[in-house]
Amino acid sequence: MEAEHEADLIRQAQRGSVSAFNELVLRYEALLFNVALRILGDTAAAAEAAQEAFLSAFTHIKDFHGGSFKHWLLRIVTNACYNALRYAQRRPALSLDQPLGEASAETLGDVTPAPGETPEEVALRRDLGRLIAQAVLALPVEQRVVLVLCDVHGFSYEDVAEITRTALGTVKSRLSRARAKLRDKLLAEAELLESGMRLEHERGDANSV
């Protein structure tokens, strides 16, 4: 039913109906914005990429010949993100793999407590979330795109292969490498944290002696 309604909206948009297309925008804008935000790391740049993606989708909607509309939109927004990063790369201080911003409270959003979660657990989850969001932004852009789609947004390997138009093996390889980098970063941070805490503990002991 829902799929039929969407197909109907797409047909209307292909005939030039802006209001039908805007219904589709309403349906997918949060997803496109969040994907762009995790790839670019900057709210304004992500909003711009999402806007550009929707405009491009409307302009080229006659080229959509079936399949998943969501995947088609995601392909457009990831391309818009690549364009934004390439544009930023022209500035001498930035490379293509560098995000446009960093994981701030604004880009992390609100960490609402889950039912039964203690304040300490919420704080730990927020800190871990910030650490992971920062580590995601430090990944090479191709690995970042795959990890954002697979792990942050839960798309399957096959979906990501379709969205990014890459081979399934490439998606798996990029994902495992991205996860390994994130894990190593987290382990290093945890070690750092543990060492720091141990040091503080030892200092406390020495002062008390």
Added chain:
Amino acid sequence: MSEETPTVFDADDALISAWVDGRLSEAERAGFEARLSREPELRRRALATRVVVQQARRLPQVAPPRHFFIQPTTAAQPKPDAPTPRRSAQRFMRWAAALMAAAFVSLLMVDALRPSETLPLAQPAMLVQPMATPPEASLPDALGRGGAAEPSMQALAAPKEAQTAPTMPPPAAPAPLHPLRVGAGLALALALVLTLLAWRR
């Protein structure tokens, strides 16, 4: 790209990733979990990867700062890659200027290669000049026979001016321009004008 070339380390990471996603076959999973119980370092990495994936999936969604609706006025605008009249005119000017420049060069080459003509019209007039003193008239002087008293018949027949006037040739008539050169000049002028117009637009 080196990314697609797995190393031994990558092979374990690929296994960990597939294990986290439940993408291993029964036999693969059993073999991998047996390794996990034997290899503490592999176990540590696998469990840490699982935590990373779980935490990444729990990253909160951020509300978009605004809606991204398409405005009817925006939709009515031409595509960014569509040729506008101005862009079309510019493209035309550039092509026309290039064509004219090519025509100029071609005409110059044809002009340079065409067989050279016989003597131009102006030169004979310069070569055949009236002589100031005919040889017959000067011979008696050379022999010291008082030739000044009896000028020869040719000397008498020669015009008065020729005997006394300096030997400056008459002004040469301007050579007529060859049509090829005219064409080349026009092509060059047009190419310059079109380039200027394309640049100014």
